[in-house]
Amino acid sequence: MIQVASPAAVRSIMRRHNISCRKSLGQNFLVDLNIIQKILDSAELTLDDLVLEIGPGLGALTAQAAQSAGKVLAVEVDRGLLPVLAETLEGAGNVEVIEGDALKTDFDRLAGEKTGGLFGSGGKKYKLIANLPYYITSPLLMHLLMNRFNFSVAIVMVQREVAERLAAGPGAKQYGALSVAVQYFTESKILFKVPRTVFFPAPEVDSAVVRLSQRALPAVSVRDEKTFFKLVRAAFGRRRKTLLNSLDGSGLGPDKATWLKVLQRCGIDASRRGETLALAEFACLTGAYLDFCA
Numbered sequence: 001m002i003q004v005a006s007p008a009a010v011r012s013i014m015r016r017h018n019i020s021c022r023k024s025l026g027q028n029f030l031v032d033l034n035i036i037q038k039i040l041d042s043a044e045l046t047l048d049d050l051v052l053e054i055g056p057g058l059g060a061l062t063a064q065a066a067q068s069a070g071k072v073l074a075v076e077v078d079r080g081l082l083p084v085l086a087e088t089l090e091g092a093g094n095v096e097v098i099e100g101d102a103l104k105t106d107f108d109r110l111a112g113e114k115t116g117g118l119f120g121s122g123g124k125k126y127k128l129i130a131n132l133p134y135y136i137t138s139p140l141l142m143h144l145l146m147n148r149f150n151f152s153v154a155i156v157m158v159q160r161e162v163a164e165r166l167a168a169g170p171g172a173k174q175y176g177a178l179s180v181a182v183q184y185f186t187e188s189k190i191l192f193k194v195p196r197t198v199f200f201p202a203p204e205v206d207s208a209v210v211r212l213s214q215r216a217l218p219a220v221s222v223r224d225e226k227t228f229f230k231l232v233r234a235a236f237g238r239r240r241k242t243l244l245n246s247l248d249g250s251g252l253g254p255d256k257a258t259w260l261k262v263l264q265r266c267g268i269d270a271s272r273r274g275e276t277l278a279l280a281e282f283a284c285l286t287g288a289y290l291d292f293c294a
């Protein structure tokens with residue numbers, strides 16, 4: 001394996017392979033071994049673990065993870081990096097790089113296929129690690145959560161502002177559909193902040209590493225999850241409107257008078273804004289909506 005965690009090493013690899021960092025793919029590579037180790041320590045890897053990595057880049061996290069985990073599967077969308085990874089991960093027999101778009105990857109199926117069904121859906125839980133490409137952080141997190149992939153924990157590097165969104169509660173400016181999904185499915189914790197100087201090239205924002213531990217059961221009990229998330233999206237869809245007007249304009253069905261009854265059933269003031277609703281209130285809304293409108 002080749003050590004890639006320094007700006008000089010990244011430059012030299014790029015030159016040798018005649019490639020450059022693709023900003024459009026969020027390619028800001030980690031060049032600080034201490035941070036890499038801190039991320040991996042947070043994953044508490046053992047030789048029994050299967051690790052799925054999103055976006056291995058040049059393999060800085062991958063190579064280190066391979067030393068502590070049983071197996072590492074790394075999904076990289078940039079075909080141009082595959083020869084680089086073949087070189088930097090040479091000799092790491094427990095790593096497999098898969099060319100693919102993480103947004104379209106069925107991680108359970110991949111885990112199952114590569115372990116003979118030991119991990120993945122119906123099997124053991126795997127661990128996810130990623131220095132996430134910033135341009136798709138939210139859709140990727142939604143993809144991981146809404147598909148209920150069978151991971152125990154995800155240790156992800158995200159922009160600091162996104163980390164705050166994940167942890168934000170009702171009424172906060174950053175509270176949104178992503179906060180609700182993360183809090184519904186996981187217990188999340190901002191583990192530590194990361195300055196932009198540990199990346200090459202340095203991004204324009206600072207980052208944070210977040211741990212998402214999947215809950216055995218969602219944080220609140222809802223009658224129908226699809227409806228729950230439809231209502232969440234509707235409530236956050238027009239942040240400057242009242243909840244009643246947001247729901248009424250959402251195209252979800254009932255007339256304004258019926259929406260009012262739905263809200264009244266849950267004791268929710270119709271003049272509130274969607275972003276003030278707690279998870280339990282969204283859950284109540286789901287039941288009332290189904291009673292009045294299904």
Ligand code: SAM
Binds near residue numbers: 026028031054132133
């Ligand atoms: N893990 C490396 C590190 O920490 O140095 C690279 C992290 S870099 C922030 C993000 C990586 O994700 C890049 O290698 C990029 O090509 C890859 N990537 C971007 N979009 C992707 C996608 N849709 N699916 C899989 N990988 C993607």
